[in-house]
Amino acid sequence: MKNNHSSHSEKDLALRAAWLSYVGGYTQAEIADRLMVSRMKVHRLIAMAHDMGAVKVFIQGSPEDLLKLEDELKQRMNLDVCSVVPAMPVEEGVNHFANLGTAAAHYLKSRLDAKDVEVLGLGWGRSLSEMVNRLPQMDYPDLKMVPVLGSVVRKMALNPYDVIHRLVDKTGGEGYLLPVPLFADTAEHKRVLMEQRSVQDVINIAVSADLTMVGLGAVPSQGHSLLKELGEIDAEDCRKLHEAGAEAELLGQFLDANGNLVDCEINSRTLGLGLEQLREHNIVAVAGGEEKVHATLSVLRSGLLKGLITDEIVARQVLALLDEGDT
Incomplete structure (x- = not known):
């Protein structure tokens, strides 16, 4: 020895x-x-x-069948970027966000290394949180990181600002807080909050983002809803969203199966950038898992996304649903 x-x-x-x-x-x-x-x-x-989290492994390339899925999704949904990762096994103790987080971290690091991102807009969710976990330490002191939705939530778990706070530690850049909740109590309360100077200062930075990375959510009628879990929407909200035909949640705004905003009052209370403000952004969504299939298709149909990082389960089922719609 x-x-x-x-x-x-x-x-x-x-x-x-x-x-x-x-x-x-x-x-x-x-x-x-x-x-x-x-x-x-x-x-x-x-x-x-x-x-210790010191080892971050990025695997270049994808298996051939995943590459075919990526190419088909890019072509059919007019995407600039698409990455499809193998699905994680459905077993207790398995981190189901590991592959998505690693792929998202690899993509973000490549964009930062290319020095074409000065302002990074960020949403929230487990996939983005795992993306930050998978990033190595970097040195980008001039990078600005800004939320594109309200940063104050009822429960601290997956606080939108937490993603930015940890990214500041990883990059040495400058982070911003949007000091409002995800949802106002009324549309009038939203107007008052959004007119605050501190809010407008951050919004003005957010609208100039070179890259915006977001998660997307399933609605309660499809199974698990993170917004419901965190107490941001209640049973009455869920009922109204179901009646309105909501299929997806993107940055606190709810879409129908065709990617249009549903006619539901909760959409008038969401605080942050509106979808029309985001339409010209370079938005890349990170989402996977069978419960996200319909939500992913809805958001893809909205035409808002320039990129998608997902798993093979979502990719295959989205393409199958598109095929059904073509017949």
């Missing part, structure tokens, strides 16, 4: 081992010799680096 290098902490050794393995291409035996530890120790150090 070899002794641990006394000049390095465990954390430092873990980072060195991970670097040598993933970047240097060293075998575990070579790393053991380099760090003067046992092979078993190298294995534990690399696992420790993963647990």
Whole structure:
């Protein structure tokens, strides 16, 4: 058994081992010799680096059948960007957002590395939260990150500002808060809140976003609704949305099966950028899972998206629904 290098902490050794393995291409035996530890120790150090969140793995390319799905979705839905990832297994303890988050992180990092994003608009949701988890540390001090919907929610879980706050830590950029709730109590309350100078200052930045990344939500009648879970909509809202034919939620605004805003008063109370303001934006949605199939198709039909990052379940079923509509 070899002794641990006394000049390095465990954390430092873990980072060195991970670097040598993933970047240097060293075998575990070579790393053991380099760090003067046992092979078993190298294995534990690399696992420790993963647990620390220090290892972010991006896999270039996609299996051939996923590439075909991407190409077909791009062609049929007039998308500039489409990434389809393998679906995660439906098992207890599996992070169902891992693949989506990794693909979204890879896309965002590539855009930032290309230096064509000065203002990044952001929505909210589990997929975007996982995207931030999967990003490495970067150095983009001039990047501005701004929410495109209200940042104040009843429960802190998945607060829209939390995504931006953590992105500030990852990039060194500047983050903004839109200091209003997702929904006002009335349309008149919305008007008063949106006229506040602090709100207008942030909105004016948000409308200039070079890239806007968003999640999209299923409505309660389709199963799980994050907005309902967080207490942002109640049973009466759900009933009204169902009666109005809502199929999808995008940035707190509800759409029908054809991608049009439903005639429901809750849409008049949403705080943030309106869909028409977003129509000229470069919007990329990140969403997956069987319960998001109809919501994804609805948002695609709205014509708002320039890009989609999804999984193979959604991709295949969306294309199947499009085929049914063509027959």
